[in-house]
Amino acid sequence: MSAALKNPVPNPSPELTARATGLRRHALNLAQCSNAERRQALLAMAESLNKQRELILAANQADLELAAKNELASALEARLKLDEAKLDGAIAGVRQLAQLADPLGCRQMHRELDSGLILERISVPLGVVGVIFEARPDAVIQIAALAIRSGNGAILKGGSEASGSCIAIMQALQAGLENSMVHPDVLTLLTSREESLSLLKLDGLVDLIIPRGSNELVRFIQDNTRIPVLGHADGICHLYIDKNIDLDEAVAITLDSKIQYPAACNALETLLVHKDVAAAFLAAAVPALTAAGVELRGDSEAQLHGVLLAAEEMDWCTEYLDLILAIKVVNDLESAINHIQRYGSRHTDAICSSDLDAAEQFLAKVDSAGVYHNCSTRFADGFRYGFGAEVGISTQTMPPRGPVGLEGLVTYRYRLRGTGQVVKTYSSGAASFSHKDLPL
Template structure:
C-alpha cells in the first residue's frame, strides 16, 4: 500500500479542480465504463480488500472490548464476499443510470441565428465526509464519477485500511479518465482545511449524525447538501379512514424508527380521538412503542405524559408523542411550529382538507394517505440517492444525480452585437422557445 501524505490538502484539492475540467468533457460511456471497471476490480481484488478490512475490524473489536465502540459499528464495518458483490452491483447500477449531464433544459431563439441553450453540467469539486461503512466511500465516488464531478473523500477513521484499498482501486482504474478526480483525505486537520476552501470546493455532502452535519454547516462557507433532522408528523383528520390511519401511523413509526422520515408526533382530530386512540395505542404497545400523550390524549388512553420538549424531539426510536387537536388549522400550526420541514402526512377522505394541509405545510414532502417513510430517493424513483436535503436552496427533499449538476448557458451566434439591440432604434428580440438540443460541434451555422 502506498503511504498517504496526509497534509498536502491544497495539492489534492488543486488536482481535483484541474481534473474536474477534464471530467466535464467526458462522455457518459467513458464515465460508465469507468464505473464498470471499478466494479470488476473490486471483485478481482477481493482478498486484498478483505485483508485490509480485517485490520479495521480487529482494531474495532479491541475498541468494542474496551467499551469504546458498539457492536453495531463493528458489524457495519465488516466486509465479506457477499457484501463486496452487492457493492459491485451498486456501482453497476449507478453506471446504468441515465446520463445526468448534457441534457438541454431549455432552448430559446433570441433572434434569427442567435440561439441560447441551457445545459446540465457537473458542479465541479465535491467535498464529502461520511460514516464508517466502507461501502459509503465506493457509493459516493460512483455517484461523483457518474455526474462528472471530482470528489474529495473523507471516511471514518475506523475504516482507514479498507478505505485506502478501495480508494487505491478506484483511483487506479479510472486515472486515465481524468487523473486526480478522486482524492482521499484522512486527518482531521485535512477536514478543517477542506472546510476553509470555499473558493475551490463547490458543494459539501456530509453524512452522519444530526450534530455532525450541523457542525459542518456551522464551520464552512461552502454550500452544504444535507439534512439536520427529521421531525415528521402524521395528522389523523376527522374525515380519516381510521383503519387506514392506524396502519399508516404504525408503519411510519415502527417499520424503521431510526431514520429521519419516521414519524415522531401523531396529531389527532378531537372528533375521532376517542374511536381512534385506544386501538392505535394497543398496536403501538404490542410493538414496544412508548406512547407519550398530551392531556387530552391521556383522558382517553393511559399513557405517559408528553411535555413541551416532546414536540421538538427527534426520537429516532420506538417512542411517539400524541396530541389531540381541535381542528385542521391547529394541526397545520403545530406542524409549521415544530416540524423540521422534512416530511408530513395527512390521513383524510376529505379532499379539501388534504389540499389545505398540503399547501399550508412548509416541508419538502407532504403526503396524503401515505406513510412518511416513502420519502426516499429510491422509493421516489430518482435512481441513486445522493442524499436528502432539508434546505430549500439548490435541492430539496430526496436528491438524485440531478442534484450533483448545475447548468451552463451556451449562446450560438453569427456575430451579433448588443449595440444592435440597444439605443434609440433597437432591434427587438424574438425570444421563442424551441425544441432543440445543444450538440457540440454541430450547431455552427456558418
C-alpha cells in the same frame, strides 16, 4: 460538542491542497467523458464492490465491534451497520444509476436573440463536491456513484467510527475505476479530523459541501466555510391521523414510519391524532408500538388512551433517531398543520385520511420537502424515488429540495454563438432582438 468541532478550522496542509488540486484536474477530465464512459465506470465500480464484499463486510464488522466497546449511541450504531442486504441494495443502486438518463449536456433553453445569434443553456457538472457524514459507510457508495454519473469529483469524509469500512469501500471503488476511462483519483477519502476541518477552507477547489449527520455537525459546517452548503439539520417527521381513516392501514403506516429503520432522518418522530378517532386508533396503535419496543410519550389526552409517559415541550422538537415516539391529540386538521408549522423541520410529513379534501388541504398547506398521503414517511429516499441514490436530503426552500440525486449535482452554462454581432448595434437601434424560442 465534540472536541473536533470546538477547535478552530485549520488551514489545509500542502499535501491536502495538492490532492484537492489534482482531484479538480481529474474532475475536469471526467466532465469530458461520454455518457457511455461514465456508465461503464459505474458498472465497473459495482462489480468491484461485489468482488470485494467479504473484505468490506469484515471491515464493517471490525468497526461495529470497536463501536460496541466505545458504547456508540444506538442510532449511530444502526447507521454504521453494513450487512449483506444493505450492501446488495447499495450495489443495486449503483447499477440503477448507470441506467438513468445522462444529466449532462441537456439543452434547457434554445433561443434566437437575433438572426445568427443563438443562445443555449446546457447542463454541466458542479466540479468538485465535498461530503462529510457520520457513521454511514454505504454513503460512500451512493455519493461516489452519483459523483461519477454527474461528472463531478468527490472528496469524502466519514465518521471515525466507520473508518475501516469507508477505506475498504473506497479501495473497491477505485479498483473498479482502474478498469474504466475515469481516473481513480477523481474520488478521494479523508481519514483524519484535521483533514475534514481543513476541507472547509478549500474554497476555489471545492464547489459544494454536503453534510450528512447531526444538527451539531451541519450547523458547525454552515458557520465555518465560505463554500456553499447543502443539507438539513433535523429530520422531525410527523404523521397526522385524520378522523376519517382505514384503521388497519393507519396503524400499518405508523409502524413502518417509526420502526422500519428508526435511525433514519425520515423516520417518524411525532404522531398527531385527531380527537374524534383517538380512542379507536390509539387502542390499536399503542399495543402494536409498545410490542415493537417503542417508548411512547404523550400529551394529557394521549395519556388518557394508554400512553404511559408524559411528553414535555422538548419532545415536539426532538429528532430521536431511536425507538421513541411523541404523541399528541389535536382538535382538527388545522391544529395538526399548525403544530407541524411550529415544530417541524420541513423534511417529510404525512397524513392518513380517507377524506380526499382533507388530504389535499394537508398536501397544499404543509411546506415540507416531502408531503405524503396514506403512505410511510420512510419513502423519502433517493433510491425509492428512482434517483438511483442520493447525496443527502435538503430541507431548504431553494432547489434542490428533498432527496438530492443527479439533478442536485449539476448546474448549467449559457452558450452564445454569434456571427460577429456587437452590443453597440442594438444600443443604437440599428438592430433589434427577436427573442425567438427554438426547439430544444
